[in-house]
Every structure is written in structure tokens, then in C-alpha cells.
Amino acid sequence: MDYSDIKLKNEKDLRELLNEIREQLRELRFKVGEKQVKNVRTIRELKKTVARVLTLLNQKRISKKLTVEVKK
Numbered sequence: 001m002d003y004s005d006i007k008l009k010n011e012k013d014l015r016e017l018l019n020e021i022r023e024q025l026r027e028l029r030f031k032v033g034e035k036q037v038k039n040v041r042t043i044r045e046l047k048k049t050v051a052r053v054l055t056l057l058n059q060k061r062i063s064k065k066l067t068v069e070v071k072k
Contacts (some may be wrong), residue, residue, distance in 0.1 A: 003052055011060055018053045021046055 031037040
């Protein structure tokens with residue numbers, strides 16, 4: 001998933017996406033342990049996507065906090 005696609009989502013959608021990706025990552029780890037997956041690169045890609053989503057969530061949280069402080 002591209003960063004530009006993720007960036008357009010709101011916080012609720014980002015949290016749902018984060019849960020889905022983490023579940024996929026969990027399943028892939030089990031499959032790798034059982035030697036059912038040959039392409040382990042997908043694990044790396046999913047981990048990077050998780051980091052992107054968490055970064056966006058933190059940026060949105062900080063920007064909300066700053067806007068509240070400025071309004072006071």
C-alpha cells in the first residue's frame with residue numbers, strides 16, 4: 001500500500017488498517033515457521049507499512065494537540 005493512499009485515511013480507518021496488517025503479519029510469521037511461505041520479503045513490507053501507519057497516527061495526534069493549544 002502506498003503512503004499516499006494511507007495518508008488520505010482518517011484515524012479510525014488507520015487503526016482498522018493497522019489491526020488488519022498486524023493480523024496478516026502474525027499469520028505470515030506462523031507460515032514461515034512452518035516453511036509454507038517462500039517469499040519472506042512480504043514480512044518486511046508489512047512491517048514497513050505498520051511503521052508508516054503508526055507514524056501517520058502520531059502525526060495526526062500531535063497536529064490535533066497543537067491546534068487545541070493554539071485555540072486556547
